[in-house]
Amino acid sequence: MSLSAHQLSVGYHGQAIVKDMDLTLPDGRFIALLGPNGCGKSTLLKCFARILPAMSGEARWQGQNLHAYPSKQLSKELALLPQTQPIPEGIKVQDLVAYGRSPYTGFWGKLSQQDHQIVEQMMQQTGTYELKDKLVSELSGGQRQRVWLAMVLAQDTPYLLLDEPTTYMDINHQVELMHQLQRLNKQGKTIITVLHDINQAARYCDHLVVMKEGELKHQGSPDEVLTSAMLKEVFSLNAQIHRDPVAGTPMCVVED
Template identity: 55%
Template sequence: MLQTQNLSVAYGKQTIIQDLSLNIPRGKITALVGPNGCGKSTLLKTLVRINKPSSGEVLFEGKAISSYQDKSLARSLSLLPQILVSPEGITVRKLVEYGRSPYLSHWGRLNQEDKKIVEQAMLDTGVAEFADKPVESLSGGQRQRAWIAMVMAQDTDIVMLDEPTTYLDMSHQVELMNLMRQMNDNGKTVVVVLHDLNQACRYCDHLIVLAQGALVTQGSPEEVFTESLLNDVFDLKAKVFSDPVSGTPMCVAV
């Protein structure tokens, strides 16, 4: 569905991703994990064509991603970036409506189906009650849900989230991870950058582990989450146990 072939990406003279070949599995939640600066966010931006490869390519449905028209690609792939800046005074409803942009006609007007999708996205994320409030008036967790609603309104097959739990307290992190699972249950393929390894194991089906811009390993949490991996990749001495709630692997530093 979405794959890279010998992908390299550089910022100026600094190579961030080097000769990376991997497949994003369809219909699953995939977590990109790895030390700071390993290229996780750079990879996400390259997958949606924000970054241009220095060599290699990204393929979507077997075709080079560079061959797709902007609107066509935006109907298939969506990205919620790490840094979110909304125009001053914009309401939640208007923000969520932006998610329908790839589907609008030349006149840029929402039809009844568009409006229905926007309303449903706000209901699913619990922000419908704030629809007419400015985004900047909301709490951090509410704002994050509003942005998630915008991505849900875009209604793409693949949804990418770059560190969506950053700056959220534990309760809102769990809320957001459950929203991510809900999107997957509704048929979306989800790719997410996470720093919390235990969260990645609990909520994600597939892990892609990166280090210094290269693929270390990938597979299910049960296959790849080991004490030796934590030591070698994260320089973390830890014990791996079974999560008493989910049964998935979890680590405790020693």
């Protein structure tokens, strides 16, 4: 099972943002897509999530063209948490999380006993169980984000794509989310997320993919990728690399 790009170009209005990319994402890892604004990291993720079509080349899932893969089957294997989410009206938290089971239910969407168990378990895992009878529209932004996370977790897919999941969160919720993703990764889920914060990525993720101007520049473990030379090359930034005093992972400190 793996996600890969083959001579893949993706963009908007005929303008390629990701250009002729060849990339194979390793299985079972916690992967961060990094790069300066406009480098195409979110565009690439959107193509993997089938929000955007390939302009040329192909995105592949298990060796098959991702965009021709059967929708229902794919929804059991690959889940997406989009960056901005609508605020659905009149839907309770538990009902929203239950929609995460739709790929598995029969046509009419009736939940089995097992589905109910999974929904409850995911609400507990994301700390949203106490909110289950509330309307999603009544929640705070951070709570709502956790409810959406519970929904994609209920999808029970081996792969999970996230588009800048920490962007609108307070720092405590950011840390909480990264810990949670780390736990899920340890349980066997492959996680691919677009992140802005390089130090956050280096601390929690175990595989970094760095892009610039639509091209793949580096990929590998944080120790291999996060170097002064890379920061200079990709971000035009003078920075030193130090060890995170708590986790021992590399972190960058910007020079004046």
